[in-house]
Amino acid sequence: MRKVITCLLALLGLTTACGQGDFEVDVFKTKNGKTVKFHALMHSCIRIEYDGKEIQIDPVSKLRDKVINYAAMPKADYIFVTHEHGDHYDAAALKVLTGDKTQLVMNQRCAEMYGSGIIMTNGQFKALDDIKVEAVPAYNTTEGHLQFHPKGRDNGYILTLDGLRIYIAGDTEDIPEMASFKDIDIAFLPCNQPYTMTVEQLLRAAKTIKPKVLFPYHYGQTDVKDIPLQLQGEGIDVRIRHYE
Numbered sequence: 001m002r003k004v005i006t007c008l009l010a011l012l013g014l015t016t017a018c019g020q021g022d023f024e025v026d027v028f029k030t031k032n033g034k035t036v037k038f039h040a041l042m043h044s045c046i047r048i049e050y051d052g053k054e055i056q057i058d059p060v061s062k063l064r065d066k067v068i069n070y071a072a073m074p075k076a077d078y079i080f081v082t083h084e085h086g087d088h089y090d091a092a093a094l095k096v097l098t099g100d101k102t103q104l105v106m107n108q109r110c111a112e113m114y115g116s117g118i119i120m121t122n123g124q125f126k127a128l129d130d131i132k133v134e135a136v137p138a139y140n141t142t143e144g145h146l147q148f149h150p151k152g153r154d155n156g157y158i159l160t161l162d163g164l165r166i167y168i169a170g171d172t173e174d175i176p177e178m179a180s181f182k183d184i185d186i187a188f189l190p191c192n193q194p195y196t197m198t199v200e201q202l203l204r205a206a207k208t209i210k211p212k213v214l215f216p217y218h219y220g221q222t223d224v225k226d227i228p229l230q231l232q233g234e235g236i237d238v239r240i241r242h243y244e
Helices: 091-097 108-114 176-180 199-209
Strands: 002-005 010-013 024-029 035-042 045-050 053-057 076-080 098-106 125-128 131-138 154-161 164-168 186-190 213-217
Touching (some): 024 213, 076 091, 091 108, 098 108, 098 125, 186 199
Parallel strands (some): 053 076, 164 186
Antiparallel strands (some): 024 035, 035 045, 045 053, 125 131
8 A cells, every 4th residue: 555645635545456445545635624535446437435425436347357346335325327338337236336315316318228317417407415416518529439429418427525526527528618617626537539538638628627636537448657747737636547
């Protein structure tokens, strides 16, 4: 285990594995001192612990040769699903994580497929207890790729946890709407063409959003190791985790 202290927040780095507590973990504090932990599960799957609550993003049990044992994790208080592709939507994982008090937020197509859920569309705001949620656009802009994620169908999410603003992009390219995403503390940006962004697009997106901390994720076999160097001087703390 290693510990790295930044000028903004504290980071705890753990080894990557497939158990409940063996993933890389980044730890942050909100404005009122509440703890937020991000577990780098895989690809687009993120577990967030916040003030005693469990939040799951795009939970998927298996992808290629990697398996996530969600049964070893607590039931989720909140689950957010960006869209229906199999590396983001997994009905079996949702069932394992859902308890009596779970609030499941998804786009319309996922709710239709699953048969339940709170539907959010692009531009919509909701308050889930003390968590503020904004559903933002996520879509392709490159000609020949538009069919993968058509405009208006899928969601990204901006979560505000006690003032800490977290942008989870889902599957998107560097869309114009990103210029309106203000005061982002932490951003998760995808980086694998033809489905999401190239490295060059991610760099443009990061410079547009200007998050304090950037996690490239959903990057598959894309080489993202030089992104910290390429964003040097931008005031962005780039953290490469095992989201391949």
